[in-house]
Amino acid sequence: MNNAAWHDIDPPAGLKSLVIARVDAAIIRRNATRKFVGIGTFVASFAALSYCIVILIQEIGKSGFSTYASLAFTDSKLVLANFGQFALSLADSLPVAALTLALAAFLAVLAAARYLANSKTVIQYA
Amino acid sequence: MEELKNIVRSRAFKTTLFAIFGIIVVMIAFQAGVYVGTERAGFADRIGERYFRTLEGRNMGVMMTGNFDNAHGTAGTVVSVKLPFAVINDRSGIEKTVEISSSTAIRDADGDEAASAVAVGDFIVAFGSPASASSSDAVLVARLIRILPPPPAN
Numbered sequence: 001m002n003n004a005a006w007h008d009i010d011p012p013a014g015l016k017s018l019v020i021a022r023v024d025a026a027i028i029r030r031n032a033t034r035k036f037v038g039i040g041t042f043v044a045s046f047a048a049l050s051y052c053i054v055i056l057i058q059e060i061g062k063s064g065f066s067t068y069a070s071l072a073f074t075d076s077k078l079v080l081a082n083f084g085q086f087a088l089s090l091a092d093s094l095p096v097a098a099l100t101l102a103l104a105a106f107l108a109v110l111a112a113a114r115y116l117a118n119s120k121t122v123i124q125y126a
Numbered sequence: 127m128e129e130l131k132n133i134v135r136s137r138a139f140k141t142t143l144f145a146i147f148g149i150i151v152v153m154i155a156f157q158a159g160v161y162v163g164t165e166r167a168g169f170a171d172r173i174g175e176r177y178f179r180t181l182e183g184r185n186m187g188v189m190m191t192g193n194f195d196n197a198h199g200t201a202g203t204v205v206s207v208k209l210p211f212a213v214i215n216d217r218s219g220i221e222k223t224v225e226i227s228s229s230t231a232i233r234d235a236d237g238d239e240a241a242s243a244v245a246v247g248d249f250i251v252a253f254g255s256p257a258s259a260s261s262s263d264a265v266l267v268a269r270l271i272r273i274l275p276p277p278p279a280n
Contacts, residue, residue: 064201064217067251067274075270078231082253082269089199089253096160100153107146114143117134 031119038116045108052102059095068093195220199253200266203276204246211265212244214252224252225267234273249276 060066068089072079079086133139200222206213210226226232226241233239244250254268 062217064196064199064251067201068199068253071251071253071270071272074272075231075233078270085198085255085269086253088255089196092196092198096153096157100150100157103146103150103153107143107150110139110143110146114134114139117131 034119035116038112038119042109042112042116045105045112049102049105049109052098052105056095056098056102059098063093063095065090065093065095195222197256198266199251200224201251202249204244204248204250207244207246209241214250223265224254224271225257225265226271227267230254230268230271232271232273235275239273243273244271249274 068086071086195216195218200214200216202214202216202222204212205215205221212224212226214222214224216222226244230241231238232241232243234243250271250273252266252268252271254266254270257265257267
């Protein structure tokens, strides 16, 4: 076949609308999946965050961190004068594991919110 | 809703996400350092105990737990006072000895107090530094002792 013959071939009727419809369907399916994953992640991370905050409050009470930290407000001048030792007493009592878990859950909530916000619901054509 | 979406999509929000992630990484590194330090201290103690057992033919009698308590502060109830030392029943259940030196500030709701104001049954919070390594006692040399009302029972 020569090049001129290719120009004479017409595509089947309705091919364009069929292709566009298939692309639309794929986009809708992708957006639906994205929304499902995003909402699921958001809800799960929010539940995890609530649980982690409860655990964190318990751990802070148990470790005495809040008691040491309150000295910064009641005896600020003395705390500043002995800041190194005060900082070490705080670092020693800080419930690092519980705080890390709570921060990680909070990060998951924010990341899921951003993921959801970025998901497109309207099909836009250039 | 649209405003919320704009906030979540903004650069500041993205920066916040990265900042939180950075803090998490730092805290994991800190916790890892604490874990490694605890393991090394425990191992050093076991070496010392084995050395003692070899030379003395008996155990040192020191029970080494994996959980090291706060070496720079204590919060709890005073169980014994024999100046310049006071024994505190810490919140973690461990009895700690606190040294009240000439540079220790003692305060309660009324202001500055003398060392004699610390009495058995008082709830105190203190911070300071451990006694020097050359000292054989595990004593907290207090910089500040604040006498507080007793906490509510849980």
